[in-house]
Amino acid sequence: MTGQWMKKIGWLVSGAMLGGTLVVAATVTASDKGKSASGLPLQELRTFVEVFNAVERSYVEPVSDDKLLEYAIKGMVSNLDPHSDYLPPESFKEMQEHTTGEFGGLGMEVSMDKDGFVKVVAPIDDTPAQKAGIRAGDLIIKIDDKPVKGMTLTEAVKLMRGKPGTEVTLTIVRKGEDKPLVIKLKRAIIQVKSVKKKLLGEGFGYVRISQFQVRTGSEMVEAIEKLEEKNGAPLKGLVLDLRNNPGGVLTAAVQVSDAFLNKGLIVYTKGRNEDAQMKFEARRGDVMDGRPVVVLVNEGSASASEIVSGALQDHHRALVAGRKTFGKGSVQTLMPLSNGAAIKLTTARYYTPSGRSIQAEGIVPDVVIPRLKVQKVEENDPLEIHEADLKGHLDHKDDKPVKQKKADAERTEVKKLLDKDYELYEALNLLKGMSLVQLQKEE
Incomplete structure (x- = not known):
């Protein structure tokens, strides 16, 4: 179906560029809705050819026909939704390398934001992006000195990739921050251990x-x-x-x-x-x-x-x-094309x-579990009073010292978890509660 459609487009475009005779003739046989018997929108195709000719003739610098048609295809696909895209042969090859689990770059999944900026979906563990503190939801507005607005997602990704060991600077807008953040990262071979x-x-x-x-x-x-x-x-x-x-x-x-x-x-x-x-x-x-x-x-x-x-x-x-x-x-489905390129289509x-x-x-x-920063309370707060602080208190005696040591070690590990990862700490508490309920049901 796609091949036939492309042949029809090619026939109409080439006919129109020879003087418009074929397009005008075809319009005579079109239906009332401005479509040919094959269902192609002839008026819109004629407009496309007019724009193509105008750019080719009058743009400030010469642009090859191949490039103009590639730009047209990119625009057609990338404007459908943030995840559809046209991948030229080089970009398609890079994407195929990416799926093997080892590739060069910064290590983050990105999408195109509705305002035309690149949005971070998530940084990947143990990669330059994650180590530099890149967060989900960050908006990349500049890659080195180049503004992202106006680029396709493929173009932006290509700029962020490069030879391992080379540096790239990202300018990022983050929710809650008053001004953009400038973060310098060093590209690396990304080996994903899932x-x-x-x-x-x-x-x-x-x-x-x-x-x-x-x-x-x-x-x-x-x-x-x-x-x-x-x-x-x-x-x-x-x-x-x-x-x-x-x-x-x-x-x-x-x-x-x-x-x-x-x-x-x-x-x-x-x-x-x-x-x-x-x-x-x-x-x-x-x-x-x-x-x-x-x-x-x-x-x-x-x-x-x-x-x-x-x-x-x-x-x-x-x-x-x-x-x-x-x-x-x-x-998204990857559809390889005859020229070595592909389209990624939703x-x-x-x-x-x-x-x-x-x-x-x-x-x-x-x-x-809200995003919280846990603040450590100083130990030995003078306002805190415990039994051990009272004059004449009884000494501690443990009948099961081995068991107590094991419990103390576990508490220490959990405390470390609270300091390092509050969300995981809360998840563990939920899990313990669920386990307790399940045990009670089984008894």
Whole structure:
């Protein structure tokens, strides 16, 4: 269909450039709505040819026909929505390299803001962007000395990428800041390790997914099994951290969701074409065997992250905590073209099992954890009085010193967590409460 359409466009454009005779003749056979028998909008095509000729003839500097047509295609695709784009051959090749999990750049997922600036969806863990303090929601208004406004997303990304070790300066507008921030970053080879794990306290697990790649589902299950091996017993509960996870491969999101579900719909898509209608169902087998799960999200959790959190929330399999997610619920399809380029086209929308559209809505957490900065209170405050301060108090005696030492060590670890990551600290508290309730039900 696309090939035939392009042939028709080519026939009309070339005919018009030879003097307009063919277009005028075709208009005679058009319907009342100004379309030919093939359904092409002839008047608009004639206007396009007039503009093309005017630019070619009168623009201050000469521009090749190839470039003009490329600009026209870019404009047609990129104006549809923030995620559709035309990728010239070089950009398409770079995108293919990006999906392998190793690429050069700054390490952040970006989209085009409605005002024409580049918006940070999320910085990727352990990359120059994350280490420099780039946050989800930041607006990039300048790359080095070049204003972003007027660029396509592809052009902006190309400027931010470069030889590893070279520097780039970003000028950023951040909500809550009075003036733009100027941040210098050093480009690096981005090697994305999508799954990290650790034990939290006694018997609780933590798995962090920074991006959804082809093997993320199996790597997550393997991480949980290793945590249980280290714990010496099944985990009491799990925190699944999807904060600042910009998404990735759809099948990986389905596999991660499926790992916690025994049955039911995970996600479905709806679009205009039959190819865009997809449904994914869970298969039997819950890696946590029904034990409590808390999914931690924030404004940088997008796309595949929202599929997972939405599916587990709809099935009441996990408690979603944090802040409202990004709201990218659309499917992009890469369509290679005959010239080595490609178009990235939005072809469908995602829906959670209950029929909620993620697009521009996001996932609202069951428990909201606001962005807070925890301030440390000085120890030995003279206004604080304890039993140990009273004259003649009885000495401390512990009948179970080994057990007490273990409890003290756990409290120290939890205290460190509070200082370092308040949101994770709150998620762990929720998980402990859920585990306690589950134990009481079982007794």
